[in-house]
């Protein structure tokens with residue numbers, strides 16, 4: 443096991459709840475923001491570790507609802523409390539509507555070196571259905587402005603599955619390539635329980651793509667982006683060479699991570715724990731509400747499946763050494779079946795999913811391996 447740790451900071455505030463969103467995020471709660479930052483910093487200071495922080499990730503919610511002073515105070519708390527890598531990746535998720543020139547300059551000078559912009563789409567019709575607050579030109583201008591100010595590591599989120607035509611998806615991908623950014627996270631729309639989208643789907647006012655259409659789009663997106671300089675390095679993620687999200691890779695490679703804030707989860711030395719989902723409880727001082735120690739077998743299986751998500755897959759020798767196991771023996775026929783079916787490839791001592799065609803059915807494969 444290595445001596446690194448990855449820090450996640452959850453900012454649960456949003457300007458407005460999106461109709462498809464099932465994340466722990468709250469609108470119209472800004473009056474509690476200062477108190478939230480106080481509690482967050484207190485939680486950061488209360489955690490001690492000798493490990494070195496390799497990345498800091500501000501996720502949400504909408505971290506760009508914070509003002510620069512808030513962000514600086516959180517980063518200062520992290521720097522004062524932990525030993526930090528010489529060159530940490532510091533990612534900040536941002537809503538395009540926040541990314542005005544002055545705000546971007548502040549983020550840059552505070553030390554944010556990776557922006558993850560919630561673009562979601564370059565089609566106004568789709569942005570409207572998604573209930574987003576920006577339109578396509580505002581989104582595009584935010585990206586251009588961020589580049590002009592000096593951000594050299596920009597990721598965009600894109601959602602698909604709203605019954606788009608292939609030419610609409612192609613239009614969006616072309617935009618991504620022309621904007622010359624470094625990373626794309628793609629999200630297949632999933633209509634979650636309790637969301638506004640669930641109601642709309644039931645009353646017939648929302649049309650979403652069916653499974654076959656989703657699969658076609660997935661393969662098309664993978665083909666398009668990989669033909670245009672991106673590597674399909676994880677099931678839903680694409681990056682130019684050297685721009686894989688260091689932070690997210692920590693989850694897939696089974697490294698230790700520590701989350702702070704409402705609903706944040708952590709995984710340290712084989713123990714998983716999560717904070718309360720309730721903003722009210724967090725503000726009153728409550729943090730961890732769930733803790734579990736994984737059994738050795740569960741830990742091995744979880745790590746194996748997480749590593750299979752990436753295109754590098756699993757190096758059998760290293761994996762066996764790391765977990766004192768024999769992974770092929772542990773899975774026996776269950777794994778061999780997927781190898782024989784060419785869904786998992788075994789090559790030069792590595793196991794990995796057989797490209798986008800296997801990635802698209804990865805949930806079914808993983809459900810038998812977990």
Ligand code: SF4
Nearest residue numbers: 456459460463467503
């Ligand atoms: S901005 Fe993101 S976290 Fe906030 S409501 Fe919309 S989808 Fe959810």
